[in-house]
Amino acid sequence: MRARCTQVSAAVMAAALLASGCGGDGGDGTEVEVFSWWTGGGEEAGLDALIERFEEDHPDVEFVNAAVAGGSGTNAQAVLEGRLQSQDPPDSFQGHAGAELQDYIEAGYLQPLDDFFGEQGLQEAMPDQLTEQITYEGSVYSVPVNVHRSNVLWSNPGVLEEAGVEETPETLDELIEALEAVEEETDAIPMAVGAQWTVDHLLESVLLGSLGTDAYNELWEPGADWDTPEVTEALESFEQIMEHTQEESAAEDWQEASRRVSEGEAAFNIMGDWAAGYFDEVGATAGEDYEWAPSPGTDGTYMWLSDSFTLPEGAPNEDAARSWLELVSSAEGQDLFNPVKGSIPARDDTDPAAYEDSAYLSEALAEWQDGPELAGSFWHGVTVGNRWKNDVDTAVGLYLGDGDLDTLQGALHEAAQAE
């Protein structure tokens, strides 16, 4: 009896192994597998809207949503890495546009999409600086779906009034003055930050605000010189701002830091514009509980990051994958996705009416279509690859421990030389 049980269970296990090993991708164009880390909130809802439209347009193609949850994509990236290495790519996968894809491109995992950009007229539809900044050795490898802004200063009008700060700070010096006023006049936290990565995020906005767009962009050229008085000055501002952050920041993520602003526990927070979506979610009112402005010194510049879709080398259903890319790059597709996700379209010829419901989005879109200067976000993978990004993160983390600004600048300089 025992032996029979074992035989049966062995047979079941073998069948399961076979099924998992050989199931799926027929490669006959009847399905398309799209890999992403959009598994919750507005992101998932936006993706669902796209999927629905895709299935309407292509009733004969089955859409396989291969989304992996968790860790703003880090889990998904670990899974993806394994699939790409074992030559089992999905038909298309999500990735931050820009240098974050560099490793994949160098490994030969991705197909260049220059012909696709030509066919669809995307060069004309998207800002030149955007396509320039995602071009790697003369080719583009991914199709941007949306644009987020990283350099946004969120503030609480009530706290600012109490502190006697009448105008939103427009330069870093004004910001520091305002922080001091809040520190003295109120019980609120002057500048809310969260865990280490939100400090990286703050740093990029401070660098941009202090150095200006061109000098900021040049910092991320391999071998760039970080050992300059200008960078020192920027880092000194950064240090002064950090002096006004809350002690418990390491135990909080960006949501808590942003929530402190909308609930009047903090005066300022520098966070990407996904905070607008979060404020909606927690029921905060724009203009009353929170206000926004470009982070000090960065007016007229969009520090952008973007989600994009790729076409892997050896995608089993390439034609269907191209249809998917066609949808996500079209004005119609972007207007379906972005209002729900809480971002603005990467194209600058879409319909503003789709974004009217959100005060933030409609303003952001108007600014985007107005043709701002563009600077790539380093933390969100636009300007630097994973190694450099991680070196900066480590340097910032060590600085949070020892507070030594010279060491920080030295480490940042070294990280730039290592590329």
Added chain:
Amino acid sequence: MSPHTAQAGAGTEVRPRTPGRLHRIRVRSRTWLPGLLMVTPSILLIGVFVYGMIGWNTSLALSDQHAPVQDGSFVGLTNFAELWQESRWPAAVGNAVVFTVVFVGGALVLGWFLGLMLDKGLRGEAAFRTLFLAPMAVSFIATGVVWRWLMNPAPAERATGLNALFVQFDLEFLVNDWWTAPNMGMAAMALPAIWQLSGYIMALFLAGFRGVSEELREAARVDGCSEWGVYRHVVMPQLRPVTLSAVIILGHMSLKVFDLIIAIAGQQIVADVPAVYMWTTVFEVRDPAKGATIASYLLIAVAVFVIPYLVWTIRKERSEGR
């Protein structure tokens, strides 16, 4: 490791033959054959998936393959030396050492004390035993989520968690930064681990205490030994094997701690440990050689705990004639 390989071994051994055929083979062949067949699958599986992988990892660590797609060549111990020249690695090692010392020490002392209490005949022993042992059933991730909230480092005016409790009872001098303190934060990080494992250590010690025969204790008492003296001179010396096992079990868990850190702190330098650093290096930076080097260091550190234990176990089994 062992439960899986044992199951796989038993499965493949029994599956192809009916009991009758197995019996005939057994009769015909020498006595060692069945034994060999029995262990072959697990030897193969362990050979490939444990020792093969260790070998692969080591060769990667000795190479300069710093990107997944590039081919590496042999560079000797360069990677092992280079790690010590950066700032992050020594800090991570320091954190792991602080964590290990506090965690192993704390769990041993607390576990020993709880074991002693129960051995002294606490009323409702069974209930307490279950109560102390229960945290073992919780995963480090769940423990971490709860303790992340308990050990919130907010100052008195915004206190939550344990800090709020301190404020409530006018113990504001106890309000502290917990794990976010730059140097000794890892001592606080060890608290959840102590909470989780001290019940298990209690069970080990309790078994040890119970293993010391009542005659021995009685004899010591007759000779005029105080109750404390009985523990000090009679019981404790016989608990050395238990203590050793406890140190080894806690020590190797502590050196490779990952999930607890991720649940409480995420990837932040203030709570960086070698296992987290390795994960970042492999999956985010995508540097196989450096990741393998960190993995090798982890293996060596764990081996320092495990190998003496194995040697000791084998010696003991020999001396007992097994």
